Amino acid sequence: MKKLIALVLVMAMLMSLSACGSSSNEGSNPNGLKTVKSGTLTMGTNAYFPPYEYYEGDKIVGIDAEIAQAVADKLGLELKIEDMEFDSIITAVTTGKVDMGLAGMTVTEERKQNVNFSDSYATGVQAIIVKEDSPIKTADDLANAKMIAVQLGTTGDIYCKDDFGEDHVDEYNRGNDAVMALVSDKVDAVVIDNEPAKSYVAANEGLKILDTEYVKEEYAAAISKDNDGLREAINKALSELKADGTLDKIINKYVKADEAE
Ligand code: ARG
Secondary structure, three states, X not given: OHHHHHHHHHHHHHXXXXXXXXXXXXXXXXXXXXXXXXXXXXXXXXXXXXXXXXXXOOEEEOHHHHHHHHHHHHHOOEEEEEEOOHHHHHHHHHOOOOOEEOOOOEOOXXXXXXOEEOOOOEEEEEEEEEEOOOOOOOOHXXXXXXXXXXXXXXXXXXXXXXXXXXXXXXXXXXXXHHHXXXXXXXXXXXXXXXXXXXHHHHHOOOEEEOOOOOEEEEEOOEEOOOOHHHHHHHHHHHHHHHHOOHHHHHHHHHHHHHHHO
């Protein structure tokens, strides 16, 4: 009987603990910053997007992971990375599950309705991947594609649906699955950001990237509209990391390693 009471007590404690953890923006820090968890900068990402974020063993590495670590160091916070589907990241930010979305995420007017963005830290290009012998040679030729594969909820997804119609766009949770659909001839092209495109093409025989820039964009961190203090602190950290060359160093490390493959 005593054992049972002890068990019930432990369970009640655990439940109240987890209830605590899920409330939004509760943590405060010595430096006055508000974060989801005291002492921690929690980043939401989708770690299937090399070289920005990807798994090396069970560790998430890449440009965004390293930038986030450098920012967290400057803010005196511990970095915690949460991997989730790309199209859940904005909601995780708005519901206070994570402090920032950092995921090679493009600044768009539509997203700005729900979150604020930090200053931009990198430029991206929507690239088009096709089979080496594909009749698709330009962005306009995508109009002749029966099916284009994209990652769900990305700008590539949005642009392709706008330009070529929903019926011609196949959405995958992960960029890699979109590329696999091309490899197995389920689709005629993949539209995805240029750096991941390069690493997918390097990893799969018979694919190429078209020499055309479908859309150019800016990447930034997504932060809650209720947490401008954090946005300002992140901007300050980013500008210091830009000024002292750290940002370039991180980007060059991964982009070069990528091209050497
Ligand atoms: N830049 C694109 C967008 O913002 C794709 C980003 C995908 N990122 C990822 N980590 N899977 O929509």
